[in-house]
Amino acid sequence: MTLIAEVEETLKRIQAHRGVVATMVVNAEGIPIRTTLDNSTTVQYAGLLHQLTMKARSTVRDIDPQNDLTFLRIRSKKHEIMVAPVLKTANPF
């Protein structure tokens, strides 16, 4: 299977899980590439989460520049938002 097809399939699997409301792929500038939500909500989420991720990453790296943010989870009363950011420093895995 081509790489892109595999990736698409994984994305579909994630979306199909019970309890997953929406999935979004955002590029490094905060522009959404793939989304399962409507446009306005997507743009809103992408903008807000992008900023928060940048801030979180900045915090982590300020404390130790060799560290990097690997995952961000925000639990609220109603939902949980999970963000997997782009790694800046070398991947330890």
Added chain:
Amino acid sequence: VPKQSQAKVTALSRLNSKGKAGMQTPSPLSWCILGIICREGMPVYSVFDDEGKDVTPHPLFRSDPNTVLPRQGKLLASSAYFGATGSGFLSSFSMHQTSGVNGTLGSFSRTYGSSSTSLSNASTTESVLDEIVEPEQKRSRLLTSYNFSDVQVRQEEIKEWTNEDLDRRVDIYLTETETIWILDMPSVVVSVESEDAGRVLERNRIYVDICKNRPGNDRFVEKMMQTINGAAKNKEVQCDKIIMEDKGMLVTSWDLYDSFNVSEIEPTSKYYHVKTVFFPYYLLSGSTTSSLMISESAVLARIHEEEECHSEAILTSENFQQNLFFMERILMENIFQPKLAAYRQFPVLIGLFLIGCPAAVKEAKQEEHDKEKDKEEQKDAFVDPSILLERLWSYICDLTSGHNVSTMAWSKVNPDLLAVGYGAFDCKEQKKGLVCCWSLKNPMWPERIFQCEHGVTALDFSMASPNLLAVGMYDGSVTIYNVRSCNDAALLDSSESSNKHTGPVWQMRWVEQDRGATGDGKKERLICISADGRITEWFIQKRLDCIDLMKIKRTESEKKKLPGEKERKREALISQQAAGMCFDFHPKDTNFYLAGTEEGHIHKCSCSCNEQFLETYRGHKGPVYKVAWNPFSTDMFLSCSADWSIILWHQDSQTPILTFSSTTAFVHDVMWSPKSACIFAAVNESRAEIWDLSASILNPVTSCFANPRVKFTSVLFAKNTDCLLVGDSKGEVSVFELQNLAAPNNNKVRFTRTRWWSSEACMLVWYFIPPKGASVKDLANRY
């Protein structure tokens, strides 16, 4: 003006100065515009005065027409070399010396385009910097336009720099020029002790006297004079707008770290590179953009070409795949947290982790509530705490549904990694087989999927090289996969082997054997048993090849010759060999092993002797599907068969010790518990049963029923936890938790040599220390 500049205009105009005063005025500044020479759309003026001398104002700056307009990056690079001059550069500035620049200022020249600036006077440093930092392209165009083919400029050929030139030893001479007087203001103060002191004092005195005598003195007359004020002219000049930019930066410690360690950071995307390494400029442009480091020039140049490929590039990048992987895992953890915690025997947390799926929360809460109720009930009524089977989850996905689970095996190093082989048992239902490696962390999709040509009937992980998975198939071929790679292709397979099996490989194992004699230490061998009656050992060299360890010959059951019958001829046998169905090596002494056959006999064999069996155990009336030594009491073993029974044997006795049967269905699989000596699990087509010999030998302590259309086909205990895995004919591997399991009992199963009850026919078999095998068999046969 630009429109006019296209045409050659020769216009003469003469401006005379207005009027003359009585004073001698300098020669009137009358300018003639002789011609407008056009170049590059910008009007260029030459000015000649009355005498025809060219008094065109020359710019102080000359740019070299041969050099390319610099990129922003080099601007600052040039300032780095500021002050450092090599002999090559010395020559370059001499060539730019124009006659228009007066020598009294020294060699003041700048080469804007080349990568060095050389100045002989430090005082003009600041002005240079200021001008370089203004990135005004328009301005530079303006400046270059002045550098038309001026005859006065001596142009040297710019020679190509070769490697030798660069490596050549360059001598730099630092010399001091003569002192250049710019301003000389002699002081008006003279020391009292100097030689001129007397004269100066005298002159001062005379002057004071004159000043004293001045008022009223005839020698001094006041007179008024009028000077001519030249006509004032206002001239407005408009210059290009100086674009100001404000830029603010938040300097963070990671930003500084990144700037210094740029080379170590992997380029996150091929399309965005860090172009400039230079420190101050980089800081400015680096981190105000988001997570990627973009240099301005790169953006301008490339952003058009690569917008289309962005999303695809991002989706297929390794980073994204990694993120997808993590995301899926974490989702699984969210969904399955209570089950996984139960698997690991952790306390289950409700209410914290299940926010994502409200349905599951309700479910879990309900379960919790029910459990509490049950516990209360249990406390009220005295219930014997028996082993309970509770279903946690199933390993199933679209790919595997519909396939028959034929075999399962744990990885030897990672106790959470399970390999499941899918293949039908019957030859009628054969379709393409499948091997899936499931991980505990993702119960909804396997980690590795290997498609196989034929149904998979046996598999095992290696111990010595834990990434090797050996798979045996229905057509007798053996394949070895490397689970490290996601690649579907087999590492090795037996298709080229001449000695391969001709019948399905029903079981295979990697067996570690001490080669004490040869002093090699533990060596691992891959052993298979197959329906063509051979037990083979496979070698992994360049090709996969095997040798026979044993051929299972058909043994006839000894028929008692009834008196009076004639001897019958031995029946002609279709094949001399009996199909082998299973085998198991002794846990303590790996030289011995048991082999179960299709005829129902179990043979004890030795690796050192491949001609004869050491012993034969007869008891089953149908094919023996599985034999298993007890890991604790290593003299006992179990066997299960299609004759609906499970038999417990002692290796010294050729007749069964105990027979267990509870249903009228084939018993496909049986396995001893790895923790407890008396507990084993068996699976027949409709039920999965747990037997505890210390509790009851007549009935299983607990059993779990399969769905009506589904048959259970294989069973596996988990090593690191009290769980049982049951595979069925629809491709589902269910994970059950064994609750209330007694503390692991390593006491050996002690069977005192007294009477035994067999559950099936209520037969009483007296087991003595057998004087001779025959007498016991007689008893057995009679009853």
